[in-house]
Amino acid sequence: MNNVIEARGLTKRYRRTVAVDNIDLQIPAGRIVGLIGPNGAGKTSALKAILGLATYEGDLNVLGKSPARDRAALMEEVCFIADVAVLPRWIRVWQLIELTEHIHPKFSREKCLQYLSSTKVTLDHRVKQLSKGMVAQLHLAIVMAIDVKLLVLDEPTLGLDILYRKQFYTNLLNDYFDEERTIVITTHQVEEVEHILSDLIFIKDGRIALDCSMDEVQESYIELMVAPDKAAAAREYGPLYERELFGRHIFLYENANREQLKALGELHTPSVADLFVATMNGGDS
Amino acid sequence: MNRLLALVKREFWENKGAFRTTPLVFAGVLLGAQVMFLITFNHFDNEFQSLKELLHFISTQDVALRSKVLYEINMSLSVLFAMILAFVVFFYLLGSLYDDRKDRSILFWKSLPASDTMTIGSKLLSAMVVAPLIFWVVYILTHILIMLLFSVVILTLGENPWTLLLSLGSPFKVWSLVLASWFAQAIWALPLYGWLMLVSSFAPRIPLLFAILPPVVLGVLELWIDFLKTFTVNDNLFGLFGKWFANSPLIMSADNHGDEFGVALGAPLTSEFDHAVTISNMLDRLFSSDMLINLVIAAIFLGAALWLRRRATES
Numbered sequence: 001m002n003n004v005i006e007a008r009g010l011t012k013r014y015r016r017t018v019a020v021d022n023i024d025l026q027i028p029a030g031r032i033v034g035l036i037g038p039n040g041a042g043k044t045s046a047l048k049a050i051l052g053l054a055t056y057e058g059d060l061n062v063l064g065k066s067p068a069r070d071r072a073a074l075m076e077e078v079c080f081i082a083d084v085a086v087l088p089r090w091i092r093v094w095q096l097i098e099l100t101e102h103i104h105p106k107f108s109r110e111k112c113l114q115y116l117s118s119t120k121v122t123l124d125h126r127v128k129q130l131s132k133g134m135v136a137q138l139h140l141a142i143v144m145a146i147d148v149k150l151l152v153l154d155e156p157t158l159g160l161d162i163l164y165r166k167q168f169y170t171n172l173l174n175d176y177f178d179e180e181r182t183i184v185i186t187t188h189q190v191e192e193v194e195h196i197l198s199d200l201i202f203i204k205d206g207r208i209a210l211d212c213s214m215d216e217v218q219e220s221y222i223e224l225m226v227a228p229d230k231a232a233a234a235r236e237y238g239p240l241y242e243r244e245l246f247g248r249h250i251f252l253y254e255n256a257n258r259e260q261l262k263a264l265g266e267l268h269t270p271s272v273a274d275l276f277v278a279t280m281n282g283g284d285s
Numbered sequence: 286m287n288r289l290l291a292l293v294k295r296e297f298w299e300n301k302g303a304f305r306t307t308p309l310v311f312a313g314v315l316l317g318a319q320v321m322f323l324i325t326f327n328h329f330d331n332e333f334q335s336l337k338e339l340l341h342f343i344s345t346q347d348v349a350l351r352s353k354v355l356y357e358i359n360m361s362l363s364v365l366f367a368m369i370l371a372f373v374v375f376f377y378l379l380g381s382l383y384d385d386r387k388d389r390s391i392l393f394w395k396s397l398p399a400s401d402t403m404t405i406g407s408k409l410l411s412a413m414v415v416a417p418l419i420f421w422v423v424y425i426l427t428h429i430l431i432m433l434l435f436s437v438v439i440l441t442l443g444e445n446p447w448t449l450l451l452s453l454g455s456p457f458k459v460w461s462l463v464l465a466s467w468f469a470q471a472i473w474a475l476p477l478y479g480w481l482m483l484v485s486s487f488a489p490r491i492p493l494l495f496a497i498l499p500p501v502v503l504g505v506l507e508l509w510i511d512f513l514k515t516f517t518v519n520d521n522l523f524g525l526f527g528k529w530f531a532n533s534p535l536i537m538s539a540d541n542h543g544d545e546f547g548v549a550l551g552a553p554l555t556s557e558f559d560h561a562v563t564i565s566n567m568l569d570r571l572f573s574s575d576m577l578i579n580l581v582i583a584a585i586f587l588g589a590a591l592w593l594r595r596r597a598t599e600s
Contacts (some may be wrong), residue, residue: 019554048598048599051395051396053392053395053598053599054598054599055596055599070393071400072398072399072400072403073398074396074398075395075399076395076398077395079396080396081396082392082396083389083392086389086390086391086392086393087390087393088299088385088388088390088393088394089388089390090298090299091298091299092298093588095295095298098291098294099291099294099397100397101293101397102287102288102290102291102294103288103291103292103397103399104397104398105398136517139393
C-alpha cells in the first residue's frame with residue numbers, strides 16, 4: 001500500500017446538505033493532484049476530512065493514520081496551507097520560526113531562512129505589516145522547510161497578483177517537489193496549475209466527476225475546431241461538449257477516432273479549463 | 286514537553302500586553318503615587334506635622350507592633366496586584382479559544398502537530414502559572430522600589446532605615462505567602478476558568494456576553510421561582526458564587542483574628558474555613574469537599590471546551 005490518501009465511501013453531511021457524497025479516492029505518492037470543482041462542490045469539505053479538521057463518515061486513511069483520531073500525529077507528516085492569510089497577525093516572523101521549530105520535528109530553520117532570503121520578509125516583521133503576497137511567501141517558506149510526505153494547498157494563491165502566483169508555483173515545483181512527496185492543490189485558477197499537475201480530480205456536487213492522470217487526459221480527450229458547415233458532421237461523433245468561438249465550433253470528445261475527426265478540422269489537446277467546463281456542464285444536459 | 290513550552294511561549298508573546306505591560310504600568314502608577322504622596326506631605330510640612338516628627342514618633346513605638354503593621358501593609362500591596370491579575374486572567378481566558386477562531390488563524394495552529402488537549406493545557410497553564418508568576422515578580426519589584434524610596438527619605442531625615450523599615454514586616458514571608466495564595470487561588474478558581482474557556486470555545490461572537498448572561502439569567506430565574514414557591518430567598522447560583530468567592534484562598538481583605546485585626550483569605554463572611562493568612566488554611570480549602578466539587582465542575586467545562594475545540598474548524 002503506497003497510497004498517501006485512501007478514501008472509501010467518504011461522506012460529509014452538514015445539517016441538511018451532503019457536501020461530500022460517498023467518494024472513493026486513491027492518491028499514490030509522488031503525484032501533484034489538482035482537486036478542482038466549482039464553489040460549493042465539496043473540495044474544502046473533502047480536504048478538511050483529510051486533514052482531520054472535520055468529522056466524516058466512511059473510511060479514510062492518510063499516510064496510514066486516521067485523520068479524525070490522530071490529527072496531531074498526522075500533522076507531523078502533513079503540511080497544509082488553508083487559504084492565504086491564516087497566519088496569526090500579531091506574530092513576528094522570528095517568533096513564528098521559533099515556534100514551528102519547537103513544535104515541528106521536521107522543520108529546518110536553515111532552509112526556511114534560505115527561502116526567506118530571496119523575499120523582502122525580515123525576521124522582525126509582524127505578519128500584519130506584510131502584504132498579502134509576502135504573507136503567502138512566508139507561509140510557503142515555512143511549509144517548504146518542513147520535510148513532510150504530503151502537502152495540501154487549499155486556494156493558496158487566492159487574492160495574490162499574477163507575479164506572486166507564478167513565483168509561488170515555480171518555487172513549489174523547483175525547490176520542493178520530488179517523487180517521494182505528494183501535493184494536493186485546490187484552486188479556481190486552473191490555468192495556473194495545469195502545467196504542474198500530474199493528476200486531475202474534478203468534483204461536482206460532492207461526487208467525483210473525473211479522476212485521471214494528465215497523460216490520460218492527453219490520450220483520451222481531444223478537441224476539434226471546425227467551420228460552421230462541418231458542425232453537423234462533427235456532432236455525429238458524439239462530442240461531450242460543444243462551444244462556439246469566433247464563429248467556429250469547438251467540440252470535445254472522449255476516446256474518439258482521431259483519424260475521422262482530422263478530416264473535419266483542426267485537432268488540439270484540450271486545456272484543463274475546457275475539460276473542466278465540459279465536465280461540469282456535460283453532466284447536466 | 287518542548288512542545289508544551291513552545292505553546293506557552295506563544296501565549297506569552299500573544300498576550301505580552303496583558304501579562305507583562307499591564308503589571309509594569311500599574312507598578313509605575315503605584316510608584317508615581319508614592320512619590321506624589323511624599324512630595325505632598327513634604328509640601329505641607331510646617332503647617333501640619335513634619336515627616337521627621339512623624340518618623341521619630343514611629344520609632345518610639347513598640348517594635349512588634351511596627352513590624353505587624355508593616356507586615357499588613359506589605360501584604361495589602363499584593364491585593365492591588367491580585368485585582369489587576371484577576372481582570373487580566375478573566376479576559377485572557379475569555380479570548381483564549383475565541384480569537385484564533387475569529388481571525389481564522391486556528392487553521393494555522395491546527396496545521397502544527399500539537400494536539401488540542403495540549404493547546405488547551407498551554408492556555409490553562411498560562412492563566413494559572415505564567416500570569417501569576419509575572420505579576421508576582423512585578424509585585425516584589427514594586428515592593429523593593431517602594432522600600433528603597435522610603436529608605437532614602439528616612440535616611441535624608443536622619444533616621445535609620447534598617448531599624449525603621451527594612452528589618453521589619455518579614456517581606457520574604459509575605460512574598461512567599463502571596464505566591465502560595467495566588468497559586469492556591471488559581472486551583473480554587475478552576476471551575477470559573479473552565480467556564481470561561483468553554484464560552485471562549487463556543488461563543489460565535491461577544492464571548493463576554495455569553496460568559497455573563499446565562500449564569501445571571503439562571504440565577505435570577507432561580508431566585509424568582511424560589512420566591513414564588515416559598516416566599517423566601519434560599520441558596521441559589523448567586524449564593525453559591527458568593528460562598529465560593531468568600532471561601533477562596535486569595536489574600537484580599539481584612540478581618541479580626543481573635544483580638545487582632547489584619548489581612549484575610551477570601552472574604553471573612555463565612556465560617557466554614559479559617560480566614561487567617563496561613564499556608565495550612567490555604568491547604569484546608571484545597572483539600573476540602575468544596576474543592577472536589579469545584580474540580581468536577583471544572584473537568585466538565587474543560588472537557589466540553591476540548592470537545593468543541595476539536596470541532597472548531599467544522600464549517
